[in-house]
Amino acid sequence: MSCLAEHPKHIKKLFKTKEITDDGRYEAGALGHLWDSRLILWSWFNCRGHHGSARSGSLTLKQWSGNSWSLMSSMAARDQRTDRWMDRKVPTYTRPLGEEIWVLLLEKAVAKFCGSYATLSGGGTDWAFQIFTGYTKIVAYWKLDDDASTWRRCFLNREKQLQNGAKNPLNNWYGWKNSDVHPKGSLFGILQEHLTKGGIASCIISGNSVNQAEVKNSGLYVKHYYSILQVREEEKDDETKIQLILLRNPWGELEWNGPWSDGCDQWNANPKMKGRIHTNRNDGIFWMSIEDWAQLYTKFQLCPLEDVVHLPEEEVSSGAAAGDAAAFL
Numbered sequence: 341m342s343c344l345a346e347h348p349k350h351i352k353k354l355f356k357t358k359e360i361t362d363d364g365r366y367e368a369g370a371l372g373h374l375w376d377s378r379l380i381l382w383s384w385f386n387c388r389g390h391h392g393s394a395r396s397g398s399l400t401l402k403q404w405s406g407n408s409w410s411l412m413s414s415m416a417a418r419d420q421r422t423d424r425w426m427d428r429k430v431p432t433y434t435r436p437l438g439e440e441i442w443v444l445l446l447e448k449a450v451a452k453f454c455g456s457y458a459t460l461s462g463g464g465t466d467w468a469f470q471i472f473t474g475y476t477k478i479v480a481y482w483k484l485d486d487d488a489s490t491w492r493r494c495f496l497n498r499e500k501q502l503q504n505g506a507k508n509p510l511n512n513w514y515g516w517k518n519s520d521v522h523p524k525g526s527l528f529g530i531l532q533e534h535l536t537k538g539g540i541a542s543c544i545i546s547g548n549s550v551n552q553a554e555v556k557n558s559g560l561y562v563k564h565y566y567s568i569l570q571v572r573e574e575e576k577d578d579e580t581k582i583q584l585i586l587l588r589n590p591w592g593e594l595e596w597n598g599p600w601s602d603g604c605d606q607w608n609a610n611p612k613m614k615g616r617i618h619t620n621r622n623d624g625i626f627w628m629s630i631e632d633w634a635q636l637y638t639k640f641q642l643c644p645l646e647d648v649v650h651l652p653e654e655e656v657s658s659g660a661a662a663g664d665a666a667a668f669l
Contacts, residue, residue, distance in 0.1 A: 341434070341443055342567040342590035343465065343540040343643075344472055350645055351442055354449075354472065368449040433457055435592075446472070454507045463509025465542040465565045466496055469643035473540075479642045480514060481530070484521065488634040491527065493520045528583045528630050531571045534642050541568035543587070543633075543640035555636055559597040565590070568640065569625070574617065577610045584617075585633050589624035600627040 344351055352358070356367040436443040450471060451457040466478045478496040493516065500513035522530070534541060545555055545562045555562055570586040589595060600606050602621070607614040618627065 341446060341468075341472070342588055343469075343542055345567075346569060347538075347540065347645055350473070351446075354446065355442070366445060368445070433460075454509065459507075460509060464512050464544075464641075466512050466641045466643075467509050469540065469542075469641065470496070473643055473645060475644055481522065481527070481640050481642075483634075483638045488524050491522050491524065492516055492518075493522060524634050527634060528571055528573070530642075531568065531585070531640075534644075535568070535571060537644070539642055539644045541640060541642050542566060543568055543637045545636055546638040551636055558636070559595055559601070560636060561589075561594070566637075571630070572617070574613055577612050583630040584627050585630055586625065586627055587633075589626075592624040593622055595622070595624060595626040596628055598628070598632060600629055600632075602626055 354368060357365075431444055434443055434447045447457075447460070450468075451460055453471075454460060466480060469478050470476055476496065476498045480494045480496070481491045482494060484490045484492055494514040495516065497513045497515045500515075501511050504511045504513065531541060542565045544565050545560060547563045552562060567588040567590065568585065569588055571583070572586075573581055573583050576582055584600060587596070595602060598604070602618075607618055607620075
């Protein structure tokens with residue numbers, strides 16, 4: 341959802357109900373091959389106390405402002421430790437940065453499709469991309485060596501996914517060709533072309549990364565997906581070029597603290613460049629150099645949102661072909 345937040349028109353396509361309703365009943369649309377049924381949603385959500393105490397209660401809809409939904413408390417929340425009713429509460433699971441209700445509704449839709457909120461613990465953005473876009477041919481690039489010099493391109497296998505259960509967020513069966521590898525120097529162009537054509541992308545640092553100590557000290561997290569928002573080549577104030585990538589932590593906070601992070605010396609040394617592209621806010625969004633990003637991250641996934649985003653022809657669509665490899669990853 342953090343990736344889709346940059347594409348409000350596509351978010352609207354996910355809902356058959358376009359206007360606020362008096363009874364709080366909403367219908368989510370069916371897009372993907374995995375999401376093959378209509379889902380009726382009610383605007384009631386589990387919530388808890390703002391500071392983590394166990395409180396009962398719910399959130400419901402307030403109004404439609406023309407381009408967004410707003411939240412209101414439909415009832416006070418009860419603090420189970422003091423047995424007193426409190427007014428302040430927050431959603432138990434996903435939370436919007438502002439007052440966007442679509443975040444809660446989409447999470448509830450997927451939880452209903454899969455059977456419970458508990459089933460959404462874990463899984464990958466590749467499966468979520470399929471659910472939210474209807475595109476099944478997700479592409480991933482995996483880092484093959486510690487120096488990030490070589491990356492293998494893989495393709496989600498729809499048939500294998502369906503065989504293993506479409507409602508399992510952990511069901512990500514990839515196929516690849518051993519010869520389908522790409523140098524680190526090509527990653528910027530691959531991402532730039534994909535994002536320019538309207539695609540969405542995410543990345544992750546695997547749990548077996550050899551740089552875990554470095555990752556921890558840098559403010560990043562292993563086994564945690566980040567949205568890729570932009571890649572761009574910028575001219576520094578000394579007229580030299582640098583390739584940067586803009587990421588978002590979906591938690592809305594806790595950012596990279598290395599070179600080109602918010603408030604770092606590189607921005608102060610390049611005030612003109614800073615004025616063009618940088619804002620210093622604790623919102624989970626941060627810049628990195630492509631070099632640092634490729635060194636720390638181990639996998640990124642690409643998903644089209646528009647028909648103009650075409651996938652390569654070398655897809656392995658039926659598992660391991662002769663001389664190739666396929667795995668459940």
